[in-house]
Amino acid sequence: MNNDKRITLAWTGASGAPYGLRLLECLLAADYDVFLLISSAARVVLATEHGLKLPAGPDAAKQVLVNHLGCHGDKLTVCGKEDWFSPVASGSAAPKQMVVCPCSAGTLASVAHGLSDNLLERAADVVLKERGQLLLVVRETPFSTLHLENMLKLSQMGATIMPAAPGFYHQPQSIEDLVDFMVARILDHLGVEQGLVPRWGYDHRQP
Numbered sequence: 001m002n003n004d005k006r007i008t009l010a011w012t013g014a015s016g017a018p019y020g021l022r023l024l025e026c027l028l029a030a031d032y033d034v035f036l037l038i039s040s041a042a043r044v045v046l047a048t049e050h051g052l053k054l055p056a057g058p059d060a061a062k063q064v065l066v067n068h069l070g071c072h073g074d075k076l077t078v079c080g081k082e083d084w085f086s087p088v089a090s091g092s093a094a095p096k097q098m099v100v101c102p103c104s105a106g107t108l109a110s111v112a113h114g115l116s117d118n119l120l121e122r123a124a125d126v127v128l129k130e131r132g133q134l135l136l137v138v139r140e141t142p143f144s145t146l147h148l149e150n151m152l153k154l155s156q157m158g159a160t161i162m163p164a165a166p167g168f169y170h171q172p173q174s175i176e177d178l179v180d181f182m183v184a185r186i187l188d189h190l191g192v193e194q195g196l197v198p199r200w201g202y203d204h205r206q207p
């Protein structure tokens with residue numbers, strides 16, 4: 001179990017904005033301090049898939065999210081794209097855990113090659129160099145050879161590649177059930193207690 005209770009969460013422009021939103025909700029409910037990084041494309045996807053329009057400014061975006069989730073915002077920090085003075089920009093202060101959810105093929109490539117061209121990419125680079133825990137919830141289909149090579153490269157560096165590929169064995173009744181399947185697996189990997197979906201072998205029996 002992680003005792004630090006600080007985490008970096010990045011939303012990029014892959015399909016799957018509901019995963020990112022639900023993950024944020026669960027991390028805040030678990031009392032985590034969340035540093036949230038949002039790419040420009042992620043804002044477009046969030047508006048397209050969820051109808052939620054986030055302003056470009058970090059403070060205004062935070063306010064919209066807090067209102068949307070109905071939570072208090074003390075534990076949420078929305079970081080600007082070039083806020084190089086954010087704790088996530090330095091190994092001396094960054095949380096040891098980071099999740100990119102959803103993760104686009106573009107961000108996957110940038111992280112695999114250490115570009116660090118914006119705070120989101122830099123934060124991932126920091127977690128890798130500090131040998132922290134980096135989870136990439138990649139979403140694309142089909143995968144090109146380049147995507148697969150980038151995933152292999154990052155996996156060999158210690159990152160966990162978790163394709164946004166929900167299972168169906170828990171008999172989902174709604175989109176929310178499918179979203180919760182993925183979010184539950186992510187929370188398990190982070191060591192965050194969750195009871196979102198029944199566990200295999202305990203609550204599931206052969207038909």
Ligand SMILES: Cc1cc2nc3c(=O)[nH]c(=O)nc-3n(C[C@H](O)[C@H](O)[C@H](O)COP(=O)(O)O)c2cc1C
Nearest residue numbers: 012013014015039041042048104105106107139140
């Ligand atoms: C509605 C929408 C859905 C998209 N879905 C995906 C996707 O599933 N996977 C992906 O790699 N890119 C997807 N893209 C394209 C990325 O947003 C685009 O490549 C962008 O440059 C990624 O930038 P980022 O990595 O900085 O967020 C999508 C774009 C839009 C507008």
